[in-house]
Amino acid sequence: MSLSTLSSQLSTAATASSAAAAAASPDSFLERAPLELRDWAVNLLPTPVQWLAHHLITIVCILAVFGLFFAFTTIAERKLLARLQNRLGPNRSGLPKLSILPWHFKHTLFGLSQPFADAIKAITKEDIVPAAADKLLHFLAPVIVVAFSLMTFAVLPFGRNIIPVELDAALLYFFAAGAATELAIFMAGWSSRNKYSLLAAMRALAQLISYELPLILSVVPIVLVTSTLSTKAIVLAQSGWTFGFLPHWFVFTPWGFAGFIIFLIAALAESNRSPFDLPEAESELVAGHLTEYSGFKYALFFMAEYFGLTALSGLGVTLFLGGWQAPLPFLEFIPSYLWFMGKLICMIVFFIWVRGTLLRLRIDQLTRLAWQFLVPLALLNIANAAFWVLTTQWSLPLQFVRWGVSAAIVVIPFIMMGRALSASYAPRSYRYAP
């Protein structure tokens, strides 16, 4: 990883090269524990099925960890949103009274068992399929949307050694699998045989495809700088510290920061979250393309949405926030997968915070933001990254010039485009109101 060494050129102190540092730091027991546990379980089985068990264990782990993560994301979202609005949030559901048990644990558990109550409710609800619906596609749409959003987890490096599938073209795979969920959304709208579902699905597609572009364009600078598509290599490229405390995460470079902001906005839109939750704006529409879905299939769409959000947050952590790397050298004793999950939770909490703050955009504002603001800015950011790569050999005084120019390339267009975009809208004058 030559690039990581290049980006650490600023450091006057003799920091070891990041690759060497990563290799040198000994893997603690906690770091190796998940893998050793898996290998131990696999070795219990006969040799011919070991490869199958190896992958099945990985799949089951992803399903279990991120299934639970989804469950607690929903309750965290409800409680955080409530707190952001000076409410309490769900705090009632305790444990059910089981007749086979002689005692009843009566504590409400702060409402933490709410997602399980919701799951039971969703499963026991009636599953209605419209008479005129395309039965097969209507059934397949929720299955496919969950499947594809789960597939994106396969290439995320959750820890130093924990990556389900080590692909060279991991980023490409991630966006291919992530974009396939859009197909499922249109399947849902089309197969319902409901014109409102179909219109909503088309509108959702318009949004998702619009934001697919800035999302991918915001990632291109990373690929340009690290010259790899492998998520593992990208994380390794961000290792090391300048002066021993400034991490080399890409978010701390001008082009990386701009890319991260664009990525955040596009990820919000890609995962249908407020303020871009037009496809199923629950306060305005019935349910958009999910109008004809009920019960567990409806819950599956929501599950897929949260999986997509988690996967995109994980990708954001991987690409911009240093992946599983600790922010400071002396914090490296904490296992890498905990750092990854911690950063992931921070991202999700930020998304919830944004949801509790911002208003929903109109469809024209939404597409204008994507095509007139984010896409040009992302394209400029690619040029910025190219400049960054070309100037890596500059000497120390010129490094300040390099940072200044790089920052100017994103900040000046941001301010100018912001003024131009908001000039025709602000200050607003209302015809019938003072």
Place this chain on the structure above:
Amino acid sequence: MLGSGIINGLIVTAKNFVGSYHDPKRMVTVEYPEQKTVLPENYRNFPFLITENATDPMGTLRCVACQICEKECPPQCIIIEKSKDKKPDANGKMQIYPAIFGIDTSVCMSCQICVEVCPFDAIKMDKVFEIAATNRFEGLFLTREQLAKPNSYYHEIHPVEAAEVDERLTAERKAAEEKAKAAAAAKAAAAAAKPAVPVTVAGGSLPGDRPGQMLGLQSANNSADPGLSRASATPPGPGSAPPATKTPTPEA
């Protein structure tokens, strides 16, 4: 700059988030079964029967089973059956009492008309609202025993109104006593003047006399004046219908 509004908004919600943990004034939620808001004094729903004495609720009901509320009730949720015998009321006067008094709270609309028409201040509006039941018939149909609540309870839930009612009742009792005394004095005088003539004055012994003067309802009920009486309060109405329908028959 573009985006500054977003950051300001994020700061506002962050303040909400932090404040919600240490500033109880921000929180508007009342956690209902554990915490309850104080109901305003004028809050009222579902009637109840007032008893004078809490230790003997059935013996001291103010209700005399006059059935006015039963007739006036718009959704007809009250059912009353008069007793065959008489029992002394709180004042020691012999009165008819309700052998059955039931209110179907699943039908009652809390319109308070029964309270307004009651000449005895025997039925008043309650403040209960947690009367959910698992059985519509046994749970929501309130009997005489469930409805009877002491006057002290009435003072508790509607203090101002109850004080007014008590004041009026004592004034009326005093007036009735004075009238009875005057009547007795007159009787004695009359007896002294004409000892040979037998006494026929009934005085205030009729049960409907005192409240009839107060509200004028009893007299309307008795006089059956077609201009004044309402359909529900005129028993002679349907009784006079058959002759009216018979009059055209000779012409045909």
